[in-house]
Amino acid sequence: MNSGRSFPGSLAEHPEAAVSHPAASRTAQPGPRADAIVGAGLTVRLARQPVLHGLDFTVPAGQITGLLGPSGSGKTTLMRTIVGAQRVSAGTIQVLGLPAGSPALRREVGYVTQSPSVYPDLTVEANVRYFGAMHRKGKTDVAEAIAAVGLESLARRKASDLSGGQVNRVSLACALVARPRLLVLDEPTVGLDPVLRADLWERFRAMAGAGTTLLVSSHVMEEAGRCDSLLLLRNGRLLAHLTPEELSRKGHSSNLEQAFLAIIREQEEYDGGRRPGQDASRSGDGAGMEENRSVR
Numbered sequence: 001m002n003s004g005r006s007f008p009g010s011l012a013e014h015p016e017a018a019v020s021h022p023a024a025s026r027t028a029q030p031g032p033r034a035d036a037i038v039g040a041g042l043t044v045r046l047a048r049q050p051v052l053h054g055l056d057f058t059v060p061a062g063q064i065t066g067l068l069g070p071s072g073s074g075k076t077t078l079m080r081t082i083v084g085a086q087r088v089s090a091g092t093i094q095v096l097g098l099p100a101g102s103p104a105l106r107r108e109v110g111y112v113t114q115s116p117s118v119y120p121d122l123t124v125e126a127n128v129r130y131f132g133a134m135h136r137k138g139k140t141d142v143a144e145a146i147a148a149v150g151l152e153s154l155a156r157r158k159a160s161d162l163s164g165g166q167v168n169r170v171s172l173a174c175a176l177v178a179r180p181r182l183l184v185l186d187e188p189t190v191g192l193d194p195v196l197r198a199d200l201w202e203r204f205r206a207m208a209g210a211g212t213t214l215l216v217s218s219h220v221m222e223e224a225g226r227c228d229s230l231l232l233l234r235n236g237r238l239l240a241h242l243t244p245e246e247l248s249r250k251g252h253s254s255n256l257e258q259a260f261l262a263i264i265r266e267q268e269e270y271d272g273g274r275r276p277g278q279d280a281s282r283s284g285d286g287a288g289m290e291e292n293r294s295v296r
Helices: 075-082 124-133 139-148 164-176 194-209 244-250 256-271
Strands: 035-046 049-060 064-068 090-095 109-112 182-186 213-217 229-234 237-242
Touching (some): 035 075, 035 213, 049 213, 049 229, 064 075, 064 194, 075 090, 075 213, 124 139, 124 164, 139 194, 164 182, 229 256, 237 244, 237 256
Parallel strands (some): 064 213
Antiparallel strands (some): 035 049, 229 237
């Protein structure tokens, strides 16, 4: 689900997006927390159909957390809920110590959606400068953000004259220039070549080292190994919250993609009422498991 124009710099330009929690209207200042994001029983329904099912999770501050799952697993819905662009049906979601969508968070949270939304009639530099101005960023900050995505030579070219992958990079630069405390990135490296992808991950690591919290969704399992921790989603349910090393160990494979698939198969066996590895013909004899049991 996409609400229209994305939020490449911050939520400051889109106050109507802060709809996720009734308490969001309270005036408060975000404070430091050990966990940047805390979800408790988080449930989201769209058109009366459940999309997220009672998620309990945390995202540590100052780290890179990867959000992994197949298409339709609820990754984008979860990200939209975190930034306050999606209403919560049940449960709670706290961001930087405040309910998601609180006005005080609008300058603290950066969000880059799958569909980049920049101003096509503006140049690359003008787009980044516009979003940087909302955070009192100057020419040096703008130049650094553009350099971080490898668009220095195209800085004066209009966005409408760029390729799709280049436009993605402009949107990312608009988020990087703000230097938010929490940066939410929905598949930020799509369309980027391997060299630039590696450069961006180095930038992400430097940002985390400086205290920024990053939540990054990706379909590229190689990128999962660059994260400090991982949230694994499937069908709107949290399969596991673990480190890449734990994923490899629990999935019995050094190949993270194969390890993830192994955990999915294990969860499917639980959902089917069988212990992992148990023959289906014996599953009816005292082998029932809790319907929503997560693999930990």
